[in-house]
Amino acid sequence: MTSTELTATEASVFIPNPATPYQGDIARYWDGEARPVNLRLGDVDGLYHHHYGIGEVDHAALGDADDSESEKKLITELHRLESAQAELLLEHLGDIGRDDTLVDAGCGRGGSMVMAHQRFGCKVEGVTLSAKQAEFANRRAGELRIQDHVRARVCNMLSTPFETGQAAASWNNESSMYVDLHDLFAEHSRILKVGGRYVTITGCWNPRYGQPSKWVSQINAHFECNIHSRREYLRAMADNRLVPQAVIDLTPDTLPYWELRATSSLVTGIEEAFINSYRDGSFQYVLIAADRV
Numbered sequence: 001m002t003s004t005e006l007t008a009t010e011a012s013v014f015i016p017n018p019a020t021p022y023q024g025d026i027a028r029y030w031d032g033e034a035r036p037v038n039l040r041l042g043d044v045d046g047l048y049h050h051h052y053g054i055g056e057v058d059h060a061a062l063g064d065a066d067d068s069e070s071e072k073k074l075i076t077e078l079h080r081l082e083s084a085q086a087e088l089l090l091e092h093l094g095d096i097g098r099d100d101t102l103v104d105a106g107c108g109r110g111g112s113m114v115m116a117h118q119r120f121g122c123k124v125e126g127v128t129l130s131a132k133q134a135e136f137a138n139r140r141a142g143e144l145r146i147q148d149h150v151r152a153r154v155c156n157m158l159s160t161p162f163e164t165g166q167a168a169a170s171w172n173n174e175s176s177m178y179v180d181l182h183d184l185f186a187e188h189s190r191i192l193k194v195g196g197r198y199v200t201i202t203g204c205w206n207p208r209y210g211q212p213s214k215w216v217s218q219i220n221a222h223f224e225c226n227i228h229s230r231r232e233y234l235r236a237m238a239d240n241r242l243v244p245q246a247v248i249d250l251t252p253d254t255l256p257y258w259e260l261r262a263t264s265s266l267v268t269g270i271e272e273a274f275i276n277s278y279r280d281g282s283f284q285y286v287l288i289a290a291d292r293v
C-alpha cells in the first residue's frame with residue numbers, strides 16, 4: 001500500500017496532540033457537528049461543504065410555496081449557491097496542472113477538495129483538526145475512487161507535514177478565523193512554491209465600522225472562532241511574502257443565500273447575525289487571492 005492509500009483509521013494515527021487547549025475544543029466541536037443544514041445539503045450530490053453560498057437565487061428553480069417538493073428544491077438551491085462559492089475560490093487558484101499539489105487548510109468534510117480534483121485532475125491534500133471530518137472526507141474520496149488524489153489528514157494547519165515549496169496553490173475556505181493570521185500565512189508561505197497562489201474566502205470585520213460589532217461577537221460565540229479584521233488579513237499577508245492580486249467584496253453576493261436560508265426549515269439561529277452585520281457594514285464576506293513572491 002502506498003502512502004496515498006491510507007484508510008480513514010490509519011490517517012488518524014498521525015494525529016498529534018492538539019497544539020493548544022483551544023485546538024482541542026475546536027477538534028471536539030467539529031467531531032460532534034452534524035447539523036442538517038450541512039448534511040442534507042451535502043446529500044444533494046455528495047459534496048459536503050462547511051461554508052456559505054454566493055450568487056443570485058434562481059426563483060424559477062424554487063417553485064411555488066405550496067409545492068410538496070418545495071423544501072427539497074430550497075435545499076438544492078442553497079447547495080448550488082455553496083458549490084458556486086467553492087467554484088469561485090478554485091477559479092482564483094490560477095493555472096493548475098495534473099502534476100501539481102494543492103493544499104486545503106481546514107478542509108472540513110472535503111467538498112472543496114473533491115471539486116478541486118475534478119477541476120484540475122491534480123493531488124489535493126487537506127488538513128483538519130477533526131478526526132471525524134478527515135474520516136468522512138477520506139471515505140467520500142474512496143467512494144469516488146479518487147483516494148489516490150484526494151486525502152484529508154488530522155493536522156494543525158499552522159504546522160503541516162508538507163515540504164517547503166511543495167504546493168502550487170493553497171487555500172482557506174472559511175477556516176482562517178480559528179488561527180493567528182501571522183502564523184497561518186507564515187506556514188502557507190513556506191509550503192507554497194515561489195509564484196504559487198494563495199486564496200481565502202472569509203468573513204472579516206470591517207475596520208470602517210470601528211470595532212467588531214455585537215453581531216460579529218455573536219458569530220464568534222456561536223462557532224467558538226475569532227473573526228479577524230480585513231486590515232489584519234492584508235497586514236499579515238504583506239508580512240509573509242503574499243501579495244494580494246485580487247480583493248473581492250462578496251458581501252452583496254452572499255446576502256441572497258442568507259435571506260433564502262432564513263426562510264428554510266434548516267435554520268440554525270445564526271442567520272440574523274449574518275444578515276444584520278452584512279447589512280450594517282460591520283462585517284464583510286471577502287475573497288483574497290495572493291501571489292507568493
Ligand SMILES: C[S@@+](CC[C@H](N)C(=O)[O-])C[C@H]1O[C@@H](n2cnc3c(N)ncnc32)[C@H](O)[C@@H]1O
Pocket residue numbers: 023026027030048049050051105106107108109110111112127128129130133155156157158172173174175178179
Ligand atoms: C467552517 S469549517 C470549513 C471547512 C471547509 N474549508 C469547507 O469549506 O467546507 C472550518 C474548518 O477549519 C478547521 N480548522 C480550524 N482550526 C484548524 C487548525 N488549526 N488546523 C487545521 N484545521 C483547522 C476545522 O477542523 C474545520 O474543518
Ligand SMILES: CC(C)=CCC/C(C)=C/COP(=O)(O)OP(=O)(O)O
Pocket residue numbers: 035037038049050051052174175177202203219223225227268270
Ligand atoms: C464566515 C464565517 C465567519 C464563518 C465561520 C466559520 C464557519 C463555521 C463556517 C460555516 O460552517 P458550517 O457550514 O458548518 O456552518 P452552518 O452550520 O451555519 O452552515
Ligand SMILES: [Mg+2]
Pocket residue numbers: 037038049050051052
Ligand atoms: Mg453550512
